[in-house]
Amino acid sequence: MNEITDLAKYLNRFFVEYLPLERGVSKHTIRSYSDTFTVWYEFFLSQKKIPANKVMLDHITRQNVLTFLNWLEKERNSSPTTRNSRLASLRAFCYFMQYQDVKNINKWQEVLTIKAKKTEQSTVSFLTQEGMSTLLAQIPTDTIQGRRHLAILAFLYDTGARAQELISFTPQNINFSKPMHVTLYGKGKKRRIVPIHEKLCVILRAYMKDKGIDENMVGKDPLFTNAHDRILTTAGLAHIINMYASLVRTQYPGLLPEKISPHTFRHSKATHLLQAGLNIIYVRDILGHNSVRYTEIYARVDSKQKREALDNAYVDLIPRPSQDGVWEKDKELLNWLKGLGK
Known part of the structure; x- marks a missing residue:
């Protein structure tokens, strides 16, 4: 039976305690962050042949994050906006880890130095x-x-x-x-x-x-x-x-x-x-x-x-209506992540 990885343990604290209880973030944010880690695990499996139950905290490095972001854009055709959203999720986790793993604070802060990519200002779409x-x-x-x-x-x-x-x-x-x-x-x-x-x-x-x-x-x-x-x-x-x-x-x-x-x-x-x-x-x-x-x-x-x-x-546009838990085994990690925020 595989032991739960150190990354899985800290993800549990991050999603179950820190985000909803300490930060009070919305289910939408939790779902977005969990989606990022689902893709993170997919990246390690497809690019490095490392399954989810072998991905550790040590794998979260500045270089790996940059490689991951590049993979998103080149291999998955993700937009710069999606790339920045994934980065924001990883940065949030690294910010959390600064206080959980103080002895390696430099490592977490290295990831925090990664900047979001500039995106084109999209035209706002609206109805006349x-x-x-x-x-x-x-x-x-x-x-x-x-x-x-x-x-x-x-x-x-x-x-x-x-x-x-x-x-x-x-x-x-x-x-x-x-x-x-x-x-x-x-x-x-x-x-x-x-x-x-x-x-x-x-x-x-x-x-x-x-x-x-x-x-x-x-x-x-x-x-x-x-x-x-x-x-x-x-x-x-x-x-x-x-x-x-x-x-x-x-x-x-x-x-x-x-x-x-x-x-x-x-x-x-x-x-x-x-x-x-x-x-x-x-x-x-x-x-x-x-x-x-x-x-x-x-x-x-x-x-x-x-x-x-x-x-x-006020412009008269509206018509008036008619008067008539936590995973038990590490292999369940991906399903757990996918279920967050639902």
Whole structure:
């Protein structure tokens, strides 16, 4: 029976204790980091003929990490962005190891000196106001599924939420009384209050009525689910978007961008607010960004100012709904890594 490797032991502490308990990172981050180590093991098997149960802490060196990153780009055709994401995961582990393996701190800090590769600034894709209103108008409101889809996509647009913020959103974070708003928890569990429009409230109430959710009750389960009443996934959210985007492309060729993702809704909301004259600082607060270059010298916008500015900038795009454990054996390491964050 193979003994658990030293790397496996420290990965256990990293994923089970350090990331969720000490750092409080999201499941999305844990999943991203675990994916990196899955690929790390694949690299050693394919390039060095070393199986997972033989990969040790000693194999994490600056040179091996650089070789790994080069392999990602040349052999797996990974983009510079993916390469940088993998590097960030390994750097996070090495930062953790500085305090776990102090006698070898120089080794861990050598990996930390590896710089991310510069990437081209990608053009932000967004829907025009006509494109967004046309897409939302494709959703039928005379069926339970249609009202669910409308609630999801209208919420995504009106709040400018990230996909994960929508997926984890709970009913207890809706305030239907004036000033109407929702509370979102973003990266690093950072809390922000986002004003919402009356039409979104109507849509959410119709959806909650279909699900039998009392708006006066405190619900801690995610508000938005899939067709089987299970947790909505990012892939499921993208599927809903693309289903209606396909309808628009058939009827109105050229109206929508070639690719649309959940984040496109967030870009679209920000763009529409700026086009309507909303101050960039207000947009910064609504989206939950840490900074917008030179804007940190200004005080945070108070809720009343933000509400008035948002009401003035509101563009009528949303339709109104119709009134009708840990591995036991080292050979299980890859499966354990793949299951993290699910």
